[in-house]
Amino acid sequence: MRGLSWLLGFVATCQLACWAQAADMGSLDSTEPLRVGLLRDGNFPFSQPAQTSVPANHAGLEGFEVDLMDALCEAAEINCTAVPLATLDERISGVANGTLDFTISALSYTPGREAVVHFIRPFYYESGVALFGSDQAGLDLFGPDAPTQQALEAASGWGGLFTGSFLAGQTLCAVEGYYALPFILKDIPNLNVRVLPTLQEASDTVRGGGCAAFMYDSVTPVSEVALQVLNAPPAYESPYGVGISLEDKGSELEQRLVYAMTGLMNQGNSSRILELEQQWLVPNGIGPSSALQDVVTAISTFGSQPSGPGESQVPQSYSLFGTRQTGR
Structure with missing residues (x-):
């Protein structure tokens, strides 16, 4: 059964109390928006130029990953703005060199890519x-x-x-x-x-x-x-993941994003990430993803929602899917 090894790892991690108490939220500057890389072209319906009026922080984009950015940043209590991107190199180099704070841009995990940028867990979707x-x-x-x-x-x-x-x-x-x-x-x-x-x-x-x-x-x-x-x-x-810089691995930013992503998956079939899938992906012939459903079920059944991001060790078993990847 796909996802079984991940589910067992998730249960074991939570039995070891993977969450800690909330930490001071003031160390991330909430006045300057964090720069979030999103693909502008060739990524419909994950992100694409908007057909109607959208909030200023969307930079003229709409789609599954654009709304995911809003949901993540709201839950993580950080201010974010989209930065439209065109190429794979912009996605990876922007995070690596600090011109982006993180990216949500159909970036699939590979071990080679994680040597350059760090992927937070859980991953949020997959492609094959x-x-x-x-x-x-x-x-x-x-x-x-x-x-x-x-x-x-x-x-x-x-x-x-x-x-x-x-x-x-x-x-x-x-x-x-x-x-x-x-x-x-x-x-x-x-x-x-x-x-x-x-x-x-x-x-x-x-x-x-x-x-x-x-x-x-x-x-x-x-x-x-x-x-x-x-x-x-x-x-x-290959799973799609939020990419942050290697310097931010284990940082408060990662802790907040892990907390936020897990929260978006922690309400069973009412989870926000499944609502976004139904809104953007399913009507366009994509999904629903059985692997994502497995993870939502696991988090909703076995997880314990923390009171805040905290300073817990980031649980590496939040790895959504398997490890035989190539990468988009």
């Missing part, structure tokens, strides 16, 4: 590589003899998916520069892949019969690619 196909093609890539979902989740990478029932000679489309492509080709070296310059061209090629399916992020709205998600679980899953 999904397969999108066309109604026209009508292809069931995995056939009646495909492994069960449990077997697929236990498989190493996508190597466990393409066993026997995958149609010989079929080609999968991908977008040039897609982060997961090197990992997929390494795991399945004989896979036929057609790499195209843009998302639109890859989607059009699938609909035109030039590829059997298209590999892309599982959090991609189906309306954006005009294709349906095929019946296969996402591979190469």
Whole structure:
């Protein structure tokens, strides 16, 4: 069962009294807003240019992660303002060099990235590589003899998916520069892949019969690619986390953010983070995330909401998902 090891770790951590009493809240300056990096482009519906009027601190953005910023900062009792970003480098270097105080920008965890920025726990969502196909093609890539979902989740990478029932000679489309492509080709070296310059061209090629399916992020709205998600679980899953500087690891800022994020997950099905998922992601064909639901259930069942961020040791077992990640 996905998330079971995390759930056991969570229970053990809380049995060791992972929360302490509230500390002095005055050490973070509440008059200067903290700078929060949010993606401006290519991240719908997590963050994108707003279609209507939004608060000044949103910097013209709206979406799941924008509202998550507001909810986190309110719970952590800190003043925050969004800083629109365009690239992966801006997300990581901005936190590392101090031009950003933290980022909430679909930044997936990898051990390599955590050597540069620190991810607070719990993580707040996840993405993986999904397969999108066309109604026209009508292809069931995995056939009646495909492994069960449990077997697929236990498989190493996508190597466990393409066993026997995958149609010989079929080609999968991908977008040039897609982060997961090197990992997929390494795991399945004989896979036929057609790499195209843009998302639109890859989607059009699938609909035109030039590829059997298209590999892309599982959090991609189906309306954006005009294709349906095929019946296969996402591979190469990576959790999304709030990134802070290495210098802030264990700091009051991290303590406040851990406290706030846990609080957003601590009311069962009424938890604020699930409300945001229903507001922004589910209507656009994303989620609901079963892994996020597992964590919300665990925190709501076994957690004890603290009276404030406190000076407790940050519980590293708040790690939401597993550790086989590549990174977006």
